[in-house]
Amino acid sequence: MDRRCNRRDFLRQSxxxxxxLALANLxxxxxxxxxxxxxxxxxxxxxxxxxxxxxxxxxxxxxxxxLLELEGVQVRALCDIREDRVTRAQRWVEEAGxxxxxxxxxxDTDFKRMCETEDLDLxxxxxxxxxxxxxxxxxxxxxxxxxxxxxxxVTLDECWQLVETAEKHGKHCMMLENxxxxxxxxxxxNMIRKGxxxxxxxxxxxxxxxxxxxxWHIFNSDGTMGWLGEHLAKRNGNxxxxxxxxxxxxxxNVNRGDRLDHLVSMSSKSRALKLHAEQSFGKDHAVxxxxxLQGDANITLIRSVNGVTFTLYFGGQSPQPWSPxxxxxxxxxxxxxxxxxxxxxxxxxxxxxxxxxxxxxxxYTNYAETYDHSLxxxxxxxxxxxxxxxxxxxxxxxMLYQLVNALRRNNTPPMDVYDAATWSAISELSERSxxxxxxxxxxxxFTKGKWKxxxxxxxxxx
Amino acid sequence: MDRRCNRRDFLRQSxxxxxxLALANLxxxxxxxxxxxxxxxxxxxxxxxxxxxxxxxxxxxxxxxxLLELEGVQVRALCDIREDRVTRAQRWVEEAGxxxxxxxxxxDTDFKRMCETEDLDLxxxxxxxxxxxxxxxxxxxxxxxxxxxxxxxVTLDECWQLVETAEKHGKHCMMLENxxxxxxxxxxxNMIRKGxxxxxxxxxxxxxxxxxxxxWHIFNSDGTMGWLGEHLAKRNGNxxxxxxxxxxxxxxNVNRGDRLDHLVSMSSKSRALKLHAEQSFGKDHAVxxxxxLQGDANITLIRSVNGVTFTLYFGGQSPQPWSPxxxxxxxxxxxxxxxxxxxxxxxxxxxxxxxxxxxxxxxYTNYAETYDHSLxxxxxxxxxxxxxxxxxxxxxxxMLYQLVNALRRNNTPPMDVYDAATWSAISELSERSxxxxxxxxxxxxFTKGKWKxxxxxxxxxx
Numbered sequence: 053m054d055r056r057c058n059r060r061d062f063l064r065q066s067x068x069x070x071x072x073l074a075l076a077n078l079x080x081x082x083x084x085x086x087x088x089x090x091x092x093x094x095x096x097x098x099x100x101x102x103x104x105x106x107x108x109x110x111x112x113x114x115x116x117x118x119l120l121e122l123e124g125v126q127v128r129a130l131c132d133i134r135e136d137r138v139t140r141a142q143r144w145v146e147e148a149g150x151x152x153x154x155x156x157x158x159x160d161t162d163f164k165r166m167c168e169t170e171d172l173d174l175x176x177x178x179x180x181x182x183x184x185x186x187x188x189x190x191x192x193x194x195x196x197x198x199x200x201x202x203x204x205x206v207t208l209d210e211c212w213q214l215v216e217t218a219e220k221h222g223k224h225c226m227m228l229e230n231x232x233x234x235x236x237x238x239x240x241x242n243m244i245r246k247g248x249x250x251x252x253x254x255x256x257x258x259x260x261x262x263x264x265x266x267x268w269h270i271f272n273s274d275g276t277m278g279w280l281g282e283h284l285a286k287r288n289g290n291x292x293x294x295x296x297x298x299x300x301x302x303x304x305n306v307n308r309g310d311r312l313d314h315l316v317s318m319s320s321k322s323r324a325l326k327l328h329a330e331q332s333f334g335k336d337h338a339v340x341x342x343x344x345l346q347g348d349a350n351i352t353l354i355r356s357v358n359g360v361t362f363t364l365y366f367g368g369q370s371p372q373p374w375s376p377x378x379x380x381x382x383x384x385x386x387x388x389x390x391x392x393x394x395x396x397x398x399x400x401x402x403x404x405x406x407x408x409x410x411x412x413x414x415x416y417t418n419y420a421e422t423y424d425h426s427l428x429x430x431x432x433x434x435x436x437x438x439x440x441x442x443x444x445x446x447x448x449x450x451m452l453y454q455l456v457n458a459l460r461r462n463n464t465p466p467m468d469v470y471d472a473a474t475w476s477a478i479s480e481l482s483e484r485s486x487x488x489x490x491x492x493x494x495x496x497x498f499t500k501g502k503w504k505x506x507x508x509x510x511x512x513x514x
Numbered sequence: 515m516d517r518r519c520n521r522r523d524f525l526r527q528s529x530x531x532x533x534x535l536a537l538a539n540l541x542x543x544x545x546x547x548x549x550x551x552x553x554x555x556x557x558x559x560x561x562x563x564x565x566x567x568x569x570x571x572x573x574x575x576x577x578x579x580x581l582l583e584l585e586g587v588q589v590r591a592l593c594d595i596r597e598d599r600v601t602r603a604q605r606w607v608e609e610a611g612x613x614x615x616x617x618x619x620x621x622d623t624d625f626k627r628m629c630e631t632e633d634l635d636l637x638x639x640x641x642x643x644x645x646x647x648x649x650x651x652x653x654x655x656x657x658x659x660x661x662x663x664x665x666x667x668v669t670l671d672e673c674w675q676l677v678e679t680a681e682k683h684g685k686h687c688m689m690l691e692n693x694x695x696x697x698x699x700x701x702x703x704n705m706i707r708k709g710x711x712x713x714x715x716x717x718x719x720x721x722x723x724x725x726x727x728x729x730w731h732i733f734n735s736d737g738t739m740g741w742l743g744e745h746l747a748k749r750n751g752n753x754x755x756x757x758x759x760x761x762x763x764x765x766x767n768v769n770r771g772d773r774l775d776h777l778v779s780m781s782s783k784s785r786a787l788k789l790h791a792e793q794s795f796g797k798d799h800a801v802x803x804x805x806x807l808q809g810d811a812n813i814t815l816i817r818s819v820n821g822v823t824f825t826l827y828f829g830g831q832s833p834q835p836w837s838p839x840x841x842x843x844x845x846x847x848x849x850x851x852x853x854x855x856x857x858x859x860x861x862x863x864x865x866x867x868x869x870x871x872x873x874x875x876x877x878y879t880n881y882a883e884t885y886d887h888s889l890x891x892x893x894x895x896x897x898x899x900x901x902x903x904x905x906x907x908x909x910x911x912x913m914l915y916q917l918v919n920a921l922r923r924n925n926t927p928p929m930d931v932y933d934a935a936t937w938s939a940i941s942e943l944s945e946r947s948x949x950x951x952x953x954x955x956x957x958x959x960f961t962k963g964k965w966k967x968x969x970x971x972x973x974x975x976x
């Protein structure tokens with residue numbers, strides 16, 4: 053049940069991308085380097101970042117390939133439980149003009165050996181969810197910075213583990229939440245910073261996936277449960293909060309002048325997973341007979357200490373298109389609509405709207421150019437080339453660009469370990485709330501008070 | 515601060531309605547009668563409905579004028595604290611070819627005298643919120659059916675009062691929730707009944723108003739608080755839940771096979787009202803100095819005993835357009851978007867989308883004709899004429915048509931006293947939840963178990 057990298061079917065949606073740019077033709081872009089002279093000048097004295105990469109499946113491959121596009125990066129070690137993936141990725145690194153990296157695939161936990169034996173500055177993990185914290189902790193304990201796919205952690209204990217390990221060893225841990233780099237998310241950030249909406253009052257975000265249609269690790273083709281299916285069978289809350297919450301957290305200065313105070317969460321009944329099991333394997337099959345806890349819809353309400361509210365929707369299993377709808381409501385204006393910025397005028401998308409005055413919505417497109425974010429102005433043209441590699445290639449590029457360059461300059465990455473912990477903590481907190489009839493859950497202050505003095509981020513570092 | 519009847523600025527949005535059809539030219543349509551021969555045949559033996567009308571301001575005037583268009587209606591009595599409104603409305607009734615009705619405007623509670631002395635079948639109230647229950651209770655105690663503008667009741671006690679009075683006196687009490695008659699709301703109802711979305715899992719609805727821009731009874735022009743301002747200053751929850759919730763309740767068979775079990779609610783900070791007071795009257799003015807409780811955003815999560823979840827948003831004060839966005843999520847499909855159906859393709863509106871299969875949304879317009887509701891097919895052409903009187907004229911017509919004809923046939927109105935109580939109860943329940951840090955609130959079963967055997971409604975009676 054493997055999938056192509058371009059999981060959003062985006063090639064089907066548009067005729068603007070020629071087949072020559074599709075995934076197989078990586079050679080067209082591999083080897084490109086930073087050519088902006090200002091950037092090159094600023095970075096000239098920076099060190100090379102030595103990277104180890106864990107988990108080179110669909111998602112990891114995309115990240116790794118984009119990483120190989122960045123200046124000042126050496127991929128020194130690769131780790132995956134499947135040796136063929138390591139071998140394939142070693143070839144990509146070699147094709148990018150680098151030394152063939154060491155390979156690690158002896159066991160589930162071979163990443164530990166990698167962290168302990170390799171000279172690395174940064175370890176990146178794109179493994180299934182439950183391996184994110186073990187890899188990051190191993191990395192930081194061995195003196196490496198860490199970066200992880202979303203969600204950074206599954207449980208509250210794991211969130212604390214990330215924070216405590218990072219603090220103890222003085223290492224960074226960034227969650228790779230690429231939704232924060234959507235052009236529209238960053239334009240809205242810019243609109244907020246420029247005061248268009250006044251004081252922020254309320255935000256809404258969705259993680260709306262179509263995992264069943266996309267065969268995304270729910271069941272394996274042999275009728276066993278996939279790793280994602282295991283999570284959805286045993287948990288009930290918002291297991292995947294960060295796509296919906298990340299952009300809102302940046303907009304609303306969560307952990308940077310404000311912090312999350314408490315939340316309540318509610319789930320609908322669970323239907324889709326059992327139906328899918330029955331349709332795929334028959335009613336008598338083991339996966340059709342077992343119980344599934346995760347509700348087909350989950351909604352979490354979160355309130356900050358400054359009185360901002362957040363509505364966070366999760367729907368992963370139901371038949372509905374991937375659709376990251378968001379809303380921002382302030383004292384001077386409001387915006388609403390699909391956060392994704394690619395092909396956004398087409399019928400298949402919910403057009404974003406902005407309100408400042410008058411009686412009706414204005415089209416977001418009226419604002420897009422005026423409020424385009426400085427990062428997109430500087431690097432958008434280059435970033436957009438990577439849309440041909442994956443639906444999220446442009447965002448991955450900008451995110452990895454900022455991560456790599458922050459670490460090369462010994463700066464804190466654009467999103468830190470407190471963001472990773474706070475955004476991921478919504479999972480277990482929502483599960484606890486759902487299990488107790490939507491009872492209120494306090495959100496821990498992972499920053500231990502530092503949120504009061506942390507400056508807001510504009511994600512503007514070039 | 516009075517306003518024209520067409521409060522949604524809809525005339526500004528469209529050039530399709532000529533000035534000759536605007537409110538002042540009522541004579542063009544007044545006096546029209548039912549011409550459909552089937553309808554006339556079915557109704558031939560029915561009695562005339564004698565009506566008393568209380569509260570003839572902006573909203574009441576619209577309802578009264580449409581009432582005068584219906585066959586089998588006699589408006590016998592009119593009541594308003596302002597005598598000039600009674601006099602004006604008496605003229606409308608006379609112009610419609612009926613006897614001049616009695617007028618009541620001696621005091622705030624002159625409706626009691628009306629209910630006790632007049633021979634009426636039905637009393638309709640379009641007063642400020644806090645008068646709805648007193649009028650309905652007076653009517654039912656005097657042996658009249660009652661119908662009320664939304665919300666039917668402000669407090670839980672009032673909800674019970676409506677139910678108990680209706681049961682004790684064997685009278686009907688219908689809340690006039692015209693959003694249930696939006697063409698799109700009824701088309702979606704039809705799509706649900708036809709199984710397009712499979713089993714219902716989750717619904718979302720919004721009451722999103724722009725009351726400040728519309729000068730809708732928040733402050734009076736002399737600097738005193740308006741009746742709506744009083745509510746918003748002293749309460750904090752969802753004070754106006756039924757526009758958002760009504761259509762969802764019909765879709766999801768609330769009180770008709772399912773019932774609401776519990777809810778939690780959360781409000782953002784309150785900013786808009788104080789800002790508006792400061793800007794209108796200066797920072798030192800009394801209305802700028804006082805406290806305002808109602809948060810600018812309120813979100814309520816409700817769960818039914820059958821496991822369906824509802825997200826209900828309220829935002830009345832913030833600068834944002836009136837925008838009744840809804841969502842329906844089922845086991846086979848999903849739809850989302852603006853519920854309003856007028857001018858829905860224009861830029862100023864959020865286009866509705868439907869998902870059944872494939873990777874992206876389809877336009878709702880692809881489904882609109884196929885799933886058009888039988889009531890709209892039968893009476894839509896006539897109903898649409900009343901859009902020229904008010905933005906909601908078409909819906910008001912269909913709603914009053916069903917109410918009047920149900921009572922003329924001694925049938926239960928399309929929405930009953932249990933709907934009125936259940937939908938309105940969200941107000942105090944949400945306030946209690948907000949006041950207790952989003953604690954869970956049980957929703958009373960106003961039907962006392964009858965929900966289990968009540969049949970779903972299709973709102974199809976012609």
